[in-house]
Amino acid sequence: MLQHFAEEALNVDNIGKLVYLKDRGAMNNLLSNTDSYNLGTGCIVNNYMNSNIISIPLEGGNLIQVGLVKRNDVLLPEEVQVYIDFLKLNLEKSMPKEM
Numbered sequence: 001m002l003q004h005f006a007e008e009a010l011n012v013d014n015i016g017k018l019v020y021l022k023d024r025g026a027m028n029n030l031l032s033n034t035d036s037y038n039l040g041t042g043c044i045v046n047n048y049m050n051s052n053i054i055s056i057p058l059e060g061g062n063l064i065q066v067g068l069v070k071r072n073d074v075l076l077p078e079e080v081q082v083y084i085d086f087l088k089l090n091l092e093k094s095m096p097k098e099m
Contacts (some may be wrong), residue, residue, distance in 0.1 A: 043094040
């Protein structure tokens with residue numbers, strides 16, 4: 001059974017071509033070398049992503065809520081907590097100034 005899960009609250013039924021990628025590296029390569037786009041948080045991490053990738057807020061766009069789901073009885077390894085802290089910091093840095 002083929003299932004599709006869309007994280008975006010935007011109708012993309014009228015696009016010419018839809019490409020599904022399974023890893024972030026392939027997505028970043030596609031975005032930096034074509035006229036394609038991706039809907040997401042808009043978080044651009046300096047010195048990590050290709051400088052050809054830019055974030056353009058959608059006109060009248062909705063806020064995207066980013067979260068973490070984990071069981072209460074499971075402790076996260078230190079490496080995972082460091083990663084979560086890194087994500088939080090960079091999401092805060094890349095948040096549009098008018099918010």
